[in-house]
Amino acid sequence: MNEENINKLFEELATKANSDDAVNKAEVETLRGEIADLRDQMARKSQTKSHTADITAQDDDRLAKLAFVKGRYAIEDGDVKATEFSRLVGEEGGNTVPTVFDGEITRGLAKLSPIRSLSRVVSVKANLERIIKMRVGGAAKTKAEKAAYTLNTTDLFGKLSWGTNEIVDQQRHTSWVSDDQESILNLAAELQDSMILNIAEKESDLFLNGTTTNTVQDVPGLTTTRMGLLAQTALTSGVTKYTDVFGQLATVQAVVPVSGNYLSDAVLKLRSTLHSNYLQGAVLVFSSDVELALFMEKDENGRSLLRPADASVAGG
Incomplete structure (x- = not known):
């Protein structure tokens, strides 16, 4: 027509x-x-199918200036003014995007919000609870024929509530822009993966070293405990492989043997203090200097006693 x-x-x-x-x-x-x-x-x-069929010149100009996050083509110099959009990340500019995406937010931002309006910090709050089972029932018993039963006490259940901790991850990224619906780069997914890794790493650090106080309920004599495993109150007296005191970190020491002075022998003695329930998944955590000393130890023939491939060691 x-x-x-x-x-x-x-x-x-x-x-x-x-x-x-x-x-x-x-x-x-x-x-x-x-x-x-x-x-x-x-x-x-x-136009090709991937382009909008009815785009006016005003729409074209709007897309170029607002730089939507559904990019296919990298922004080139001259496409947009430096005062409107920054291609580089640094002190002079860049675009901060949400740190945490959920389904509804992602869909809404893809339709409505240009990158420049995405400058915000989204945080994750720890609101976790865990049921605690205190093994106080004792060991099973034998009885003589026709003898009376001796009942064990009932195992005790309590509740551990993690201390309030706000984990924030704010990032700044470059971006691509296009009016093409078939983007080869899912910016939201890339950022989500990055946020998940960063937040998980921070949570792991809190789990080991966090000093935030957790709340304990329904456990006699105990109302609080530290979040980090290594931040727990140390228990050093009378510790054996069967010691199990909730809220305290059982601590043992292994002295370096006088004969041979092999630090690796002390590590083996330390490992032997673990209950068999935990040996299979045990990871020994050393400081960097101890880790180096272990790997440098050699036998009488000059061969290394431990190699990184042979030991499950996490240096720090």
Whole structure:
């Protein structure tokens, strides 16, 4: 239909241009403008499927300036003004995006919000509770035939509530921009993966070294405990592999043997203090200097006693 209109306009233009009558220049220019507009509409309707079929020049300008987060093509110099959008990350600019995405937020931002409005900090609050089972029932017993039963006490259950801890991860990223719906880069997913790794790492550190106080309920004689395992109150007296005192960290020491002075022998003695229930999944955590000393120890023939591939060691 548009092609027919163009042909008719061309015929009318040619007729008026070749007419003996005086040519109305304003009318000719109007016809030229209508022809150009029809050509532009036809070109837009013949675009690839991934492009929006009915995009006006105003929409094009809006997309370029607002830089939506559904990019396919990297922003080039000159595409947008430096005052409107920064391609680099640093003191001079950049774009801060939400640190945590949930499904509804992601869908809403993809439709409504340009990158420049995404400067915010989204935090994750620890609101975790765990049921505690205190093994106070004792060991099973034997009884003589027809003898009375001796009942054990019932195992005790309590509740541990993690102390309130706000974990914040604010990041700054470069971005891509396009009006193409079939983006080769899912920016939200990339950022979500990054946030998950960072938050998980922080939570792991809190689990080992956190000094935030947890609340304990329904456990006699105990109302609070530290969040970090290594921050617990140390228990050093009378500790054996069967010691199990909730809220305290059982601590043992292994002295370096006088004969040979092998630090690795002390590590083996330390490992032997663990209950068999925990040996299979045990990881020995050393400071970096102790780890280096272990790997540098050699036997009488100059061969290393331990190698990184042989030991489950986490240096710190």
